[in-house]
Amino acid sequence: DAGVTQSPTHLIKTRGQHVTLRCSPISGHKSVSWYQQVLGQGPQFIFQYYEKEERGRGNFPDRFSARQFPNYSSELNVNALLLGDSALYLCASSSGTGGGLALTDTQYFGPGTRLTVL
Amino acid sequence: KQEVTQIPAALSVPEGENLVLNCSFTDSAIYNLQWFRQDPGKGLTSLLLIQSSQREQTSGRLNASLDKSSGRSTLYIAASQPGDSATYLCAALSGNTGKLIFGQGTTLQVKP
Numbered sequence: 001d002a003g004v005t006q007s008p009t010h011l012i013k014t015r016g017q018h019v020t021l022r023c024s025p026i027s028g029h030k031s032v033s034w035y036q037q038v039l040g041q042g043p044q045f046i047f048q049y050y051e052k053e054e055r056g057r058g059n060f061p062d063r064f065s066a067r068q069f070p071n072y073s074s075e076l077n078v079n080a081l082l083l084g085d086s087a088l089y090l091c092a093s094s095s096g097t098g099g100g101l102a103l104t105d106t107q108y109f110g111p112g113t114r115l116t117v118l
Numbered sequence: 119k120q121e122v123t124q125i126p127a128a129l130s131v132p133e134g135e136n137l138v139l140n141c142s143f144t145d146s147a148i149y150n151l152q153w154f155r156q157d158p159g160k161g162l163t164s165l166l167l168i169q170s171s172q173r174e175q176t177s178g179r180l181n182a183s184l185d186k187s188s189g190r191s192t193l194y195i196a197a198s199q200p201g202d203s204a205t206y207l208c209a210a211l212s213g214n215t216g217k218l219i220f221g222q223g224t225t226l227q228v229k230p
Contacts, residue, residue: 004161035218042122042207042220043162056217090161092218106152107218109162 002027004093004110012116013081021076021113025093031055032074033107034066035090043090049074050096081117088112120145120212124221131198132229139193139224141208146186152218153182153193154207162207166193198228 005024013019025032031050035043048056049068063079072093078085090112094105121144131137141151150169154162166175166182168191174183181194191208205225209218 033218035220040222042209042222043218045217045219048217058217088159092162106164106167108164109154111161114159 004091004108006089006091006110006113008113009111010114010116012118014118015081015083017081017117019078019081019115021078021089021091021115023074023076023091023093023110025072025074025091026108028095029093029108030072030096031094031105032068032072033092033094034074034076035092035109036060037088037090037112039087046076078115083117086115086117088114120148120210120219122208122210122219122221124206124208124224126224127222128225128227130227130229133198133200135198135228137195137198137226139195139206139208139226141191141193141221143189143191143210143219145210145212146189147212148186149211151182151184151191152209152211153180153191154209156205156207156223158205165206195226198226200228200230202226203228 033048034046037043045058047066068074091110092107152167153165168184179196205223207223209220
């Protein structure tokens, strides 16, 4: 079975532009989470979605938004890019058998999208 | 507010050595704690997940323990190999939002 997939692999943008990152969860998984990992640090939680609804939001500005589609894939959108948005963006999926609460679910991560803002 | 800390930030050992990576967390009200491996420029690979009701989990040469009362988890790697060289991250799941709180990681180098 395919794992979590993300596209694109790498992306270069300039300040002020908009970017859309995409994630396809493991087949059968209903929950998707997004994380930002700046070089040398651990990932920081951005969003979690379950059954197309936002279930959690981290401490990120409103320039960051996301959505989940009926097939459980997800998009992360970032507007008005800043240099500090340069990072590895990770998507994780979990089965959501705990009703989306992920109380016992292992989160499986994709390979990430490397975003560079110039 | 949950904070997760990993010490040391980097570790270099000769091949064959047994080693322990440390992870501490400030809020003992966690649902589970997960250990991940990350190779340079890559995503995260889940190694072990310990539920809050469990004390340890084992997979091959890896053993992870959890002590909620002291706010600590350890990852034990037996008979280390050069292929174990990577960054190891621990993450605590707090609350019901699926939000993992990560430490900054320990970068391990195993020398042949």
